Amino acid sequence: MQPTVRVREIRKSFGTLQAVDGVSFEVYPGEIFGLLGPNGAGKTTTIRMLMGILHPDAGQVEVLGQAPIQVRERVGYLPEERGLYPNLKVLDILTYLAQLKGRPKAWARERAEALLARVGLAERAHAKVKELSRGMQQKVQLLAAIVHDPEVCVLDEPFQGLDPVNLQLVKELLLELKAAGKTIVLSTHQMNQVEALCSRIALINRGRVVLYGELARIQQTYAANVVYVHASSPLPELPMVRRYREHNGMYYLELPPEVSSQQLLRTLVQAGVEIQAFQVGRLPLEDIFVRVVQGEGQHAPS
Amino acid sequence: MHLRKVYTIARHEYTVTVRRPGFIVLTATVPVLGLVVAVLVLVAGRGLLAQVDTLVGAMEKPIGVVDKSGYFSPVLPAFADDFQRYEDETEVYRAVDEGRLQAAIVIPPDYVQTGRVYVYSPQNVFQRVSLEDSHRLRAFLAVHLSRPWVPEEVLVRLSEPLVTLTPVASRQETAGPWASFTQVLVPYMVAILLVISVFASSGYLIQGLAEEKENRLVEIIISSVTPMEWFVGKVVGLGAAGLTQMGIWMLTSLALSGGAMLALVAVSPIPWYRWGLFLLYYALGYALYAVLQAGLGALGTSTRETQQIAGLASVVAFVPFMLSGLVFTVPDAPLVRGLSYFPLTAPTMMIFRLAVFSVPTVDVVVSLTLLVVSIPVAGWIGAKLFRLGILFYGKRPSLAEIWYALRSA
Structure with missing residues (x-):
């Protein structure tokens, strides 16, 4: 099976700091892949290279068989550093972000409305972001990453700031995406969520992959x-x-x-x-x- | 570059900006202030106008003269409209009191020795002072004193030695009395408009730039569009918002001035093709500054810092104003020509020069070419800085990092 995401020996340094030092992994269609690591391990830099925001100094990144910037419209991204326009209406933001991904306005609006209904925010579609609770904003941010119906989703800490009810909702949403054949790269510090959702993982530490493979096998080995x-x-x-x-x-x-x-x-x-x-x-x-x-x-x- | 995405961004930036309360309030300020002034003039100004009318009317009346020295009798025909002879003070004072005369002067017998003249006027001190300073009164005194020794026709000329002062230059021959005034005023207005537009728009550019940074939307956006698409979309959208505001201000000013501004342009001796050049310089200058400010502005970490950095760029647009004295006196000075070529000062400098002088074609061609070329160059640099700036959260890139970003094109 052809991998959806292929990362080969990528390196990236900032000045004297070697942030990523030869990271390789592959993510396959329809799987939820956990990209783990402690703070400062190089996860975010790796993800940014995966999204084409940063260019690796060496190595190669392929998403859907092409360079990341060539497929950016087919990829959804929930960055760790994220926010929304506080003074704009929820529906307008989602529509605008989907349009930036190349979707027609009418299509984007319809899809945004459907997604808002799915996460119980249909009534807040015309509310300004600053009028929403933090948990609601988190859900809208997740929707912003998937509103254009991407084939690949890169989600950095999607469970941040969610109460147990919403956490469950987001988990269900991710499983629905998986069932629909989407490929998900999930980065989180919540290991129990990784255990519940991911089939394979890569653990990055100090810019290197220190653990990689099927989660069940890894756990067997260690257990x-x-x-x-x-x-x-x-x-x-x-x-x-x-x-x-x-x-x-x-x-x-x-x-x-x-x-x-x-x-x-x-x-x-x-x-x-x-x-x-x-x-x-x-x-x-x-x-x-x-x-x-x-x-x-x-x-x-x- | 996807033009559809650029359009989406530009439209988004434009609609968000023109809906901002700050934008609406500021845009409405000029029309509202104009209306307030217009109403004030209509209401309070009426009384003032009546007063001015009385004063001017009074000054148009003749001056009564009681001559005790013998030099001023009879009054020469050249002064007959403005000066009337009276036999004694009582009669002349009555004429002043009845409003038939503007004022009365009594010339004593020892006038030649003392130069003293008595004045009687019902008006204020201001009028007495203006009478003392009056060229007409001085001419009246001087011409009559020289009467015994000077031929009649010379006396007539002496009464009004300068009737018109006609310039020799052929292009000015047809110009009316407003010509010189509008010639300096109009380029000033256009140049000021440019600087104001640059400043006003920089405000929106900065707000628009800081917004995604402060709200941490940067990564979401650049995972969807290239920094160049984002940059161009922002400059176009926010620039258009600035121009909209300027357009509204100009239209309101036109409407409120009752077309006086148009009349000023109409009587101006500046040929039409130069107006075309003004507009071209304005548009290019605006584009250049917008592009530069957006690039520089992205380096700031907060709205305030962004404002300071972008403000630096707009200060350069002021330089020709500081040098306007030099421009109007030595229009071909090397410094003036140099600044006409330098893209950041070219728009204002050339607007000044084109309005007043015949500028060598080579200067126009070179400055326009450099300006046109500088915009994509500034755009390229701007987009690089922008790309660098947007990825730095809460910290400003160092000069070394900026240099590195520009080199790693």
Whole structure:
């Protein structure tokens, strides 16, 4: 399958700062791809190169088989640095932004009205942006990125400032886009959302890809020795456990490679612990993120 | 460059700007002020006009003369309309009191020795002073004193030594008395209009430029259009808004002045093709400044800073005003010619020169060519600065960064 987005060995420096240092990844049609990384890792610079806003010093970016600036009308973008015209009406802004993407005015207006209805803002179509709540503005910003019905959406922190209800709504919207065959590049710090939505990810740290591939496989790799135990009595001292956390009787235990989960179970039973649940688990993406970023492990791109 | 996108941006900028309360208020200021002045003139001015009328009417009446020195009797025919002889003071004072005379002068017997003349006037001090300064009165005294020694026809000429002062230059021969006045006034007006337009529009350019930056829309826009499309759309849209305002001001002024402004143009001795050149210089100058200010303005981080940076550019348009003395006295001075070629000062400088003097064709051709070429060049530089400026949030690019951006074309 031909990738929708192909990034090959791109580099970008600003003065002495090497912001992006040989980043490569591919995104395939109809998938939600997570582009992750700590602050200052080079994500935004990578995204800007993906959008044709910045030109890489070296390497290549292809979107829909062409240079980004040649397909900008087929791509939607929700930047991290974003806002709207506070004194303009919501519908007018969405129509204008779709027109800038080459859509005819009437088409743009109709589509904007439909999208506003979809996110429950039909009644606010003629309100000025400054009259909307922050959450409403966030939704309008997301709509601005997709109002021209793009084939590829690059969304940087789309969940910022959303309450749980709206967060769910936006997630549904993203899944609808995915179902409609759109390709989505999602950048966020909310790892639980990445786990819920993304099939593949790339983790960038210090300008380099440090983790790349299918999320499930990555989690499997990292979760080989993680066990969740729910116990009604406290756990005894367990020298075989490398690290553990406890919350409301639920223990999260990380074992070194030489200790198996079966050995742990035996030890707990022998120690007379009242076990209510025992599960060999996946390492949360957040933990993988922290571990990788802190340099505890590195996974070669697959 | 997609012209449809440029048009969309220009239209958006234009409609947003002309709907701004600030724009509407400012645009309405001139007509409203004009109307207020017109009403004031109509209401309060009536009384004032009547007073002026009385004063002027009084000054048109003759002056009574009581001659005790013997030099002024009889009054020479050349002065008969303005000076009437009276035998004694009582009679002449009565004539003044009854309004038949503007004033009365009594020339005492020792006038030749003292030069003293007595005046009787019911009017104010101002009139006495103006009488003392009156060339007609001085001529009356001088001509009559010299009567015994000077032939009659010379006396007549002495009474009015200069009737007309006719210029020798052939192109001015047909010009009326308003010619010289309009010749200087008109280019000043056109040039001032240019500078005002540049300043007024820069305000809208700046507001329009700062808007996307302050509202963090930059990345959204440039993911849809090229910086050049955005730049051109903005300059055209915001420039058009500025011109709309100027147009409204001019039309209102025309209407309120009852066509006086048109009359001024009509009596002006400036040939029609020069008006064409004025308009051309105006349009090109406006375009150049708009393009430059937009580029420079994008470098600012806030509306205030943007305003300061863009303001720098418009100050240059003022330079020819500062040098207008030189322009009108030495129109071919090297500095004046140099500034006529320099695109930023060319419009104002050439408007001044074309109005008053015959400018060498080479100056017109060179300055127009340079001006025309400078606009795309300024546009290119402007778009580069714009591209650089829009991506810098909350921080101003350094000179090195600006230089780098211009070089990496």
